Amino acid sequence: MGLPLAQALAGAHSDVIAFDTDTARVEGLSAGMDRNEPEEGGFEVPASLSFTTEVSDLAAASVYIVTVPTPIDGDQRPDLRPLQAACGTIGGVISKGDLVIFESTVYPGVTEEVCGPLISEHSGLKAGTDFTLGYSPERINPGDTVHTFATMMKIVAGQDAQTLDRVAAIYDPVVPAGLHRATSIKVAEAAKVTENIQRDLNIALMNELALIFERIGVRTADVIDAAATKWNFQRFTPGLVGGHCIGVDPYYLISRAEALGYYPEVIRAARRLNSSMSQHVAQRAVQMLVHLGNGVAGRKVGVLGVTFKEDVTDFRNSQVPEIIRQLHDFGLAPVAHDPHADVDRFREEYGIELRSWEDLVGVDVLVLAVPHHAFLGRPRDELFALARRPGVIIDVRSALNPAEVPEGINYWSL
């Protein structure tokens, strides 16, 4: 999230310093290479933008913008360590009169009750007088070329009216879509988690409906097509929820709510259901395999796509590795392919070796887990040719037209 922001800011501000602790990443970016987007080639680094790993380079800044990730730990509690580390770093270099803006997704209160005090502690300066706090949630949608930094309205907030003006002045020249001035930092923090929780919940509803409609014997995609003809129906589709936003942010608000004595049941129910969908997909694959009548043990299952959503390289919190693990547990031999995922980093993270498209030829079950354009753009014949006859296709996102599936292949979609 930091890179597109720094690039945008450098278009209007004369001295933008992009700081990261990852030396390899900073070296690459300094040379105009973004390893997360290897297919896009390089980019030009303007004179107004510099990349650094040196904390001392930050001391010259008068405005700090923090875009570190806010993940969850193994117990699904907020892991504020990256944010705390950033506050420590800033606390070491901040000067009187400086402004610190946070863009990371947090629960309402983190900026003023956690970050402000930490910076004070490290700097000996006082939040609100010696330095001030702002918040402006990032809204970048990975893989989306329509809703980009420039075309999305941005929420800004400050701890007082003057600070809000100052925050707005930073973003105003680089956000042509305009700014929304939230009434407080907490309101802006709450708005961001609300956006993502709403998505999580609506996908959970479609997943729950898919489980029900499957039992009733109707195709969920047909139901959604019909319902979507109503003016106020919101088209969401069933599927796997992963990534570093939708599947993570709800836990931030849940944690805060529970600390305050309220136990969210709607938000929790959505999380629980969405988290169980990988299991459902794996189970369905096995059931359909059993019905082919040639046994289960050792059968080859092809998995297309392992990233957290289509057309991105990011596989953080993807549910596909969990599907692969479950298929293993059933004694199957899953083989996964993804043209966008970095093979080495995926092996490092999940211990799973990604394979080539050709390695998937002859699978008994083909799981189209992530409908990348790279898959859907191929002639359908090539896709269907991967599966044996009789065989099974598991179309997790209903990306295929069931009428096109050739004879001898049993089709299932969520």
Added chain:
Amino acid sequence: MGLPLAQALAGAHSDVIAFDTDTARVEGLSAGMDRNEPEEGGFEVPASLSFTTEVSDLAAASVYIVTVPTPIDGDQRPDLRPLQAACGTIGGVISKGDLVIFESTVYPGVTEEVCGPLISEHSGLKAGTDFTLGYSPERINPGDTVHTFATMMKIVAGQDAQTLDRVAAIYDPVVPAGLHRATSIKVAEAAKVTENIQRDLNIALMNELALIFERIGVRTADVIDAAATKWNFQRFTPGLVGGHCIGVDPYYLISRAEALGYYPEVIRAARRLNSSMSQHVAQRAVQMLVHLGNGVAGRKVGVLGVTFKEDVTDFRNSQVPEIIRQLHDFGLAPVAHDPHADVDRFREEYGIELRSWEDLVGVDVLVLAVPHHAFLGRPRDELFALARRPGVIIDVRSALNPAEVPEGINYWSL
């Protein structure tokens, strides 16, 4: 729902017979008077439309459209008795070659597995050969003058392709917005419950967020305003969910899912939370009253609006009577007013006597439960003048601007 449909159909079809068992209602309608819309004056009855309570008048029809209500019983299970009664009636008059279309909201399967067999039983005719079944869910939005029968696309479905054509031919001339041909009757049945469940769930999320944000100390309306500046955020607001659709239809699908061995947790969590909001509002009113310091027992509470939503006369399944009951339980003296609700029918249904606007003068707590235009259209001074100083205003739907609330009145909104 039947009246606007009959009126629309009479605009294109030469002989539309509108049947109801309620003699008073049919007499009124025959004279062009709709008792549910007393403020709109009368309407003209075209020559192509007749109203009747005589079953024998129906025998001449070749197409039957059923729009009876599908309520729930005291245990929140589907109450199919009105639908079953309609099937019995039709079974007594139906002829070979006739078509029966259902518009009532049901769980997927009711038309073909409950209604078809019932009509067969009463008529001795066979569904699918002697007569055929269609389904076209009603989408009328009470109180909405923008999204009317004519401007909304309509879903149509039939038990076979020929029947679907016949169903489409009935509606096509009277639905300029167009028809969506669902792939089956069950898909069309599922689409309708899906639409309403989505609304229930999204309102439940906003209610849950409101409960959390209240503890955190941010105004939910401000959060929603900020979040709504994102292109894909769906603006829903917290509030009471009542009426014969949103608060009822989910139970139809829940019941069917549970019969098939799946226990919906997302849909149920939403229902549970939305059902508890009347209690939360009453509790908050009492808490704020206590803080005024003049005691609770016998204090007068004014309740503005008792219908299930704004600008309608319908109070079926409204949550406001529950708020009034809870206020009574706390030993308060609630006084309710609603310019749209029929006083006699409200007393009959809930045992509560509606009062005039003037009777609300001098209340300690004013609960703006339903923000009718009739209330919001008055000068704000008149509204605020109802409450004593010190006093409390409970603005359930955040319909007021808190900045306009005069000194001496403590304001709370969901």
